[in-house]
Amino acid sequence: MAAASPGQAGMTRPSQTSVEKAAMEALEDALDQPSEERYDYLAKRSDLSAEVRELALDLLSADVQAIRTGGAGEILNSEEGPPPELPGYDIIRLLGRGGMGAVWLAQRNSRDFQHRVAIKVIKPGVFLDTMVERFRRERQILARLNHPNIAHLHDGGETDAGQPYIVMEYVDGSTLRDWLAEQSPDADQRLDLFVQIAEAVEFAHQNLVIHRDLTPGNVLVTHEGQAKLIDFGIARPQVEEGEISPPSRLSGLSLTPGFAAPERSQGIVSNTLTDIYSLGRILKVMMGTARDPELRAIADKAAANDPAHRYQSVGEMVEEIANFRAGLPVTTFAEGSGYRLRKFVQREKTLVGVAAAALIGLLIALGVTTWAYSRAEDSRIMAERRFDELRALAHFQLFDLYDQLDSVVGNTAARVELAGQSQGYLLELAGSRSDDPDLQMETAEGFLRLARIQGLPAFPNIGEPEMASENLGRAEEILRPLGGRGLNRAHTAIALLEAYRALVYAHAESKPPESLEAIARSYAALEKVPPSQRDWNWREARRMARMASLEWADLELATPMIVRYANLMERDLGDWPQERIGGYEYRTDQARISYYRAIAVHNRGTEEAYAEAVQQYLAADALFAALQKDYPNDPQTLYWRAWNSYYGYAAAATLEDDVTATRLLEQARASVERLLLIEENDNTLATFDERLREAQAEYYSNLGRFAESIDLMQGIIDGRARKAEARRNARSYSDLAYGRAIFGSIHRKAGNREEACDNFRQAETLMARLVQRDELAGYVEYLRPGVNANIALCDSGAAVEQLQPLSDQ
Structure with missing residues (x-):
């Protein structure tokens, strides 16, 4: 066979640039794996050429040592190069360098204060866009995490050459493994440090960040014995439990057993339980050879293969460790009075020693005490069980069962009875004086839900407005202190409460100024919730604030305000979660927006405006009719369709369009008659029915x-x-x-x-x-x-x- 020409050889041999690019792509994939599994991942990539795989492993080897958040030690190589010039910082020396970039030790040159920092700078010209984005994401995540046991972010930006950089706290210390080997800490010191690590992880979870790479190598320990959690390079925001990640080149590889949770190999997106698994593995490393059975049980539960069998929060795991250290029973380890008695004796060694001389008396007294303790525990457990059942029952009745009955004709008495029972349950929960904020929030939200059912104007209800007002007050008594403690869920509930109160002032009590003040308080409470914490409940509260604003403006004939809040309501639809777009609430808001826009046109009071308003009312009626078809007997749809038809009738009657006026008036009467079958005690509906008869009287006079x-x-x-x-x-x-x-x-x-x-x-x-x-x-x-x-x-x-x-x- 003839030898290939130089040109032909160049066509079959990959260029150095393509090798580097392929190696960088493989490295990018590897960096998405937990740090202790990246070598194994690259080594098993059979789709890579030997040259690409070797270069990727070299890059990874350099970067594992060099590009670490905060820095731990000084690992150098021969490619030192010139340091970057960063305003405000004096570069002292290179701490480490790899294929992706370098970490420099620097000192801030401000006159106000001086401190040393580690500056992490990305290498120009080599990185893929996704790797640059990873670097920037790490910077954004660290900016949210201000905790004593997480390496702090001080600054960040780009150099004059366009290189992204992060200015981090310089951690002068050792990795966790080195600290264990060098310091030989005792059990208490080990547990103290582990609790610091766990609390840092819990803080990250509370800020909706999953670390995804918790290993001993990503924990640094200062010379003072303070833990510092580092390397958020592959951290992610929290996702819904059980969500599956998109397929990639990684999904077909098995993960080496280590600190990564087993579900990672199934392509399931990481969540808080993933980090809890890693904490369990770290606890096992920190226990060393002197493993207490109870600590082993805690570590085993945290690192259970099935996520459902793990601790469901870091706080639960920390609480178990606190129980162990206090000599209290560890629920994960064992159950039963024998184990509890043994823990009691361990806690009260002095008392047992003093009583040793009277062993027989002690045994008798201990037997009686154990029996009494067991009886007391049984009574306590039974009381707690009943309380939990009561709590669950109140929630089920108000939020599940009532919704199921809400659209069924002929069961008004049953729903009134259900609301009455729920009232009793909520009063009992409120009377417990529990300090549990979750229970307090559930109770307050229950009172808000009950107030809406009992007598919230502008919505179907069972006609008990006085009870509704009282329950709004009860909810407020619970929520204000919780809001004062900075609980975002409480601020959201306060916003909803004030919107409800605004509707009461506007409709039931005819107090426009008080209604407007309540609307302002509702929006103020909404603003107290940080954007990252604005969940669906927050959006529901904002929907109600918009509704209260529009109802106030409608009653006060404030046309500019109607237009403004209809526009805001439409804009709000743009930031709804994708899964809710096109759903019941979304379609309901679209119909209401059309209805309020018709009112704004109607209020202009000209013949042309009336004609335009009639068409807008008919368009809104079509939207409500489609909802009514998909959700038969839905009270809210019937209610709003009735109001839309009522106003549409008025506009058509003014134009002397008898055909349209008759159609819309009949539609309004039909909707109200249907509603009265569902909510026969609703005073709002009775008033509305009266208003329709008034419209009928006007119509007869016109004829x-x-x-x-x-x-x-x-x-x-x-x-x-x-x-x-x-x-x-x-x-x-x-x-x-x-x-x-x-x-x-x-x-x-x-x-x-x-x-x-x-x-x-x-x-x-x-x-x-x-x-x-x-x-x-x-x-x-x-x-x-x-x-x-x-x-x-x-x-x-x-x-x-x-x-x-x-x-x-």
Whole structure:
């Protein structure tokens, strides 16, 4: 065979650049593995050429020693090169260098203070984009983790040459393995250090960061015996339990048993339980040969192969170690009175020694004590079990069972009884005076849920507004102290509570200023939650704050505010989790946005605006109809569709579009009638039904059917007058004033001058009373100029034909 020409040989032999690129890609994959498994991973890559694999292993060997967060020791090689120039820092010497970059010891040259730091600089021109991104991600993660046992991030940025860098705390100490070998610490010193490590990991978890590479090599120990957790280069945000990572070149390789959890080999994305497994393995290393059975049990549970059998939080593991050190029973190790008795004797050695002279008496007393202790423990366990069952039952009734019954026609009595039972359970939970913040939060959230069920205006409820207000107060008593302690979940719940309270002030009590203040408090509470902690519950609270804002603006005819918050509500949809887009809540908000936009157009009050508003109401009705089809008898959908149809009827009737007006009015009546079958005790629905009959009376008057109109409206006025006499609150006076104004308008069209003038005067008397109390709502105030203009005409002796329609004033 003829020899290949130089050109042909060049075509078959990979260039040095391609070898370096392939080696860097393999190194990138290796860096996604736990540090103690990276060599084995590269060695088993059969898809790599020997030249690429050898270069990748060389790069990894250099970087494992050199590119470590914070630095531990001084490992140098021959490629020292010039140090970078970083403003504010004086480079002292090179600590280590590898194929990916270098770590330099430096000193801050500020006049205010001086301290030594380790500066980690990425090597230019070699890194893949993903590796640069990994470096930047590590910098972002460390910026969130300010803890005494995590190497601190001081600064970061890019050099003039475009090299990313991190300025870290310089840790002058040893790796965990070296510290164990050099210091030969006793058991207490080992456990002290392990607790420091665990608390650092727990802090990272609380900040939604998974380390993913916990090994003895990634723990440094200072000369003072302080642990420093390092190397967050492959850390990730937390993900949902059981989520599967996307397939990659790594998924087909088995992982060497070590500090990585076994589920890593299955492609499952790391979570907190992954780090807990690694902590269990580290604890076994730290115990050495002197292994206490109880500590071994703790380590074994943490490092269980099945994630479900591990501690479910780092805090649980730390608590078990604290029990062991205090001589208390370790629940993981054993159960039973014999083990508990042995632990008791170990804790009380002095007492047992003093009593040794009276051994028989001691045995008798100990037997009695053990029996009493066992009985007390049994009673305590039974009480705790009942309390936990009560807690679970209250949650199930309020958040699961009630939702299942909510859309079933004919079970109002059952739901009222269910709410009553839940009220008792919540009062018992609140009376426990527990210091457990989780229990306190569950109880407060239960009161909020119950308040909404009992009597939250603008939503279907079982008609117990007084109980609803009381439960809002009970929830607030629990939540304010928790919010004062900085609990984000409490701030979210306070935001929801204030939005509920705003709806009560706006609808039930006709107190617009108080409602607006509650809305402001709701948004203030939302802002207290950091962006990284804003979960779905936070978004639900924001939805309710938007709803309260829009309802206030609707009642006060504040059209610019309606437009503003409809736009904000639409913008909010853009940051919803992907899995919720297109779901029930998402579609409901889309329909509501269309409804509120129609109201804003309607409020402009021109013929063109009414025509445009009718089309917008019909578009919203189509969205609500689609929801009603997919969620039959859903109370919220029926409720909002009824309001949309009611307002749409008003716009169509103003245009004298009898066909559309009739259709929308019938749709509103049908929705309310269906709701009354579901929520027959709902006073809000009863008021709404009354409002629809009022609209029907106006409609009859527009058609010239005055006898029917007057008869229907007289019944409404009589009912409202009885309510006003009984309740004497702003809402009842407002509804009666509005009704009197409408009744005056009906009599005007019917040609009944005296009746028209009398109703206008009674309407103004009620409005003046509301003004004195600073409780005149916008929808009533809107009619007042027309009412007063007609009163003036009445007083001047004008004929009934000279009286004006209210909308013309």
